[in-house]
Structures are given as structure tokens and as C-alpha cells.
Amino acid sequence: MTESNRGLLTAVGAFTLWGLLPIYLKLLASATALEVVCHRIVWSMAFTLLLLIYRKKTRGLLAVLKDKKRVLPFVLTGLLLAVNWLTYIWAVNSGFIVEASLGYYINPLLNVALGVLFFQEKLRKLQWLAILFAVLGVCYLTFVYGKLPWIALVLAFCFGFYGLLGKKSSLPALEGLFLETAILFLPASILLMVLSVQGDADFVRQDGTGRLLLAGTGIATSLPLLLFGYAARRMPLSSLGIVQYLAPSLQLCVGIFVYHESFPAEQLTGFSLVWCGLLLYVSEGVMVRIKSKRGRLTL
Numbered sequence: 001m002t003e004s005n006r007g008l009l010t011a012v013g014a015f016t017l018w019g020l021l022p023i024y025l026k027l028l029a030s031a032t033a034l035e036v037v038c039h040r041i042v043w044s045m046a047f048t049l050l051l052l053i054y055r056k057k058t059r060g061l062l063a064v065l066k067d068k069k070r071v072l073p074f075v076l077t078g079l080l081l082a083v084n085w086l087t088y089i090w091a092v093n094s095g096f097i098v099e100a101s102l103g104y105y106i107n108p109l110l111n112v113a114l115g116v117l118f119f120q121e122k123l124r125k126l127q128w129l130a131i132l133f134a135v136l137g138v139c140y141l142t143f144v145y146g147k148l149p150w151i152a153l154v155l156a157f158c159f160g161f162y163g164l165l166g167k168k169s170s171l172p173a174l175e176g177l178f179l180e181t182a183i184l185f186l187p188a189s190i191l192l193m194v195l196s197v198q199g200d201a202d203f204v205r206q207d208g209t210g211r212l213l214l215a216g217t218g219i220a221t222s223l224p225l226l227l228f229g230y231a232a233r234r235m236p237l238s239s240l241g242i243v244q245y246l247a248p249s250l251q252l253c254v255g256i257f258v259y260h261e262s263f264p265a266e267q268l269t270g271f272s273l274v275w276c277g278l279l280l281y282v283s284e285g286v287m288v289r290i291k292s293k294r295g296r297l298t299l
Contacts, residue, residue, distance in 0.1 A: 043217055104247060114163075174222075174225075
């Protein structure tokens with residue numbers, strides 16, 4: 001099996017796990033979103049630390065921790081990650097899986113817009129049109145459907161700016177995730193202790209299986225990220241960008257067919273506008289790459 005094929009398989013694995021994550025989170029519905037996020041932070045830090053020790057990559061982190069300028073960006077990305085997780089977990093367990101999936105459909109086009117704003121990247125006409133479709137979809141859901149898709153927007157913007165800050169990171173994904181969760185570890189631990197003292201901690205009330213599920217959020221968080229990091233190094237980013245739509249598509253199907261969330265015609269129309277933008281963006285990118293390859297072949 002070629003490296004590219006291994007990358008494709010691991011990418012499919014990563015986005016499948018992210019797409020099916022709502023089913024796992026539904027098993028934790030008796031806990032508040034805040035408690036689940038705190039467990040996700042604590043156990044993710046523990047899991048990634050064990051991996052770093054196993055791979056003997058802890059020395060480089062010590063040097064980073066001594067440099068405040070290098071740590072500060074991870075404070076910001078950690079906070080963005082926490083808000084993203086909190087919003088997503090609340091949305092899943094409150095019956096808004098469908099709207100949450102919209103956020104991850106919007107995210108790639110938002111990343112393009114952020115590239116223009118912060119990195120002076122140039123867009124072609126059809127790319128601008130693709131972004132316009134996404135904006136029209138959000139506007140349609142707001143003014144015609146009668147509700148601002150705030151869950152989708154919070155998820156998209158948090159993850160968009162998380163990626164923007166991560167673009168300048170000097171650390172690989174595993175080390176970066178450990179540092180982000182390590183920074184949040186103390187406040188998360190304090191919150192869990194407060195919940196326990198007040199008698200509101202679901203972890204205390206749960207049986208062994210429930211506690212394992214809460215602790216398992218660390219693996220559920222870290223494993224797809226590691227698979228994604230492996231895939232990103234072994235396959236073209238263009239192909240990886242197309243595979244990423246597997247996750248929100250699975251989330252959408254889970255919301256509609258597993259948990260029977262409503263998906264009225266008005267909402268379908270708004271989603272369709274965003275899907276048109278994505279299709280246009282992907283198709284335009286594929287055509288540009290084909291022309292570029294042909295141009296090189298004729299030289």
C-alpha cells in the first residue's frame with residue numbers, strides 16, 4: 001500500500017470518528033456540557049502526555065513552556081478550543097446536531113475568507129462566488145427561516161480562528177494539543193472539584209461504565225486528531241480538503257436519521273446554498289489544478 005493510500009485511509013478514519021462523535025456524546029447526556037468539556041480537557045491532557053512520554057518527545061515541550069511568547073498563542077487556541085467543544089457538546093445534547101453540522105460545512109469557506117483578511121491571499125472570481133453562496137445560506141436561514149444559526153457560526157468562527165492561530169504554530173499537532181489542554185487543566189480540574197463538592201458531578205453519580213465513558217473523551221478527542229495529522233503528512237491537501245466533508249455529512253445524517261431532528265424545507269434551502277458554495281469552490285479548485293498540470297506537461 002502506498003503512503004498516499006495510507007493517508008487516505010487514516011483521513012477517512014479521522015473524519016468518520018468526528019462524524020460519529022455525536023453518538024458518543026449522546027451517551028454522556030446526563031452530564032452538563034461544562035462537565036463533559038472539563039473531562040475532555042483533563043483526560044485529553046493525560047492521554048497526550050502518555051503518548052509524548054512513549055514517543056520520548058517531552059524535552060522539546062519543556063523549552064517551549066519556558067518561553068512566554070511561544071506559550072501565549074496556545075492560551076488563545078486553548079480557549080477557542082474550549083468554547084468550540086462547549087458549544088458543540090451543548091448542541092448535540094440539546095437536539096441541534098443538524099445545525100452543528102452546518103458550522104463545519106461553513107468552516108472551509110470561512111478559512112478562505114480569513115486567508116484573504118489576514119494573509120492577503122488572492123481569490124479568483126469563482127472562489128468569491130462560493131463564499132457569497134455561503135453568506136446567502138446563512139442570511140436565508142436568519143431572515144427566512146427566522147433564526148440566526150448561531151451554533152453553526154460559533155463553531156465555524158472558533159474553529160476558523162483556531163486554525164488561523166495554529167497556522168503559525170511551531171509545534172506538531174500532538175504537542176500542540178497537549179499544551180492547549182495543559183494550560184486549561186487547572187481551571188478544568190477546579191471546576192470538576194467544585195461540581196463534586198456541590199454534589200452536581202455526574203462522574204460521581206455514574207457507575208463504572210459511565211465513568212469510563214467520561215474518561216474516554218480523552219481518547220475520543222485525541223485519536224482522530226492523530227489520524228488527521230498522519231494523513232496530512234501523506235496525502236495532498238486538496239484531497240484532504242474534499243475528504244473533510246465526510247464529517248459534517250455524517251453528523252447531518254446522524255441528526256436526521258438516528259435522532260430524528262427536524263429538517264424542514266426552509267432549513268434545507270439554507271443548507272443547499274452553502275452546499276452549492278462548497279461544490280463550486282471544490283470544482284473550481286480541481287479545474288485549476290488540472291489546467292496547471294496540463295500547462296507543466298506542455299512545457
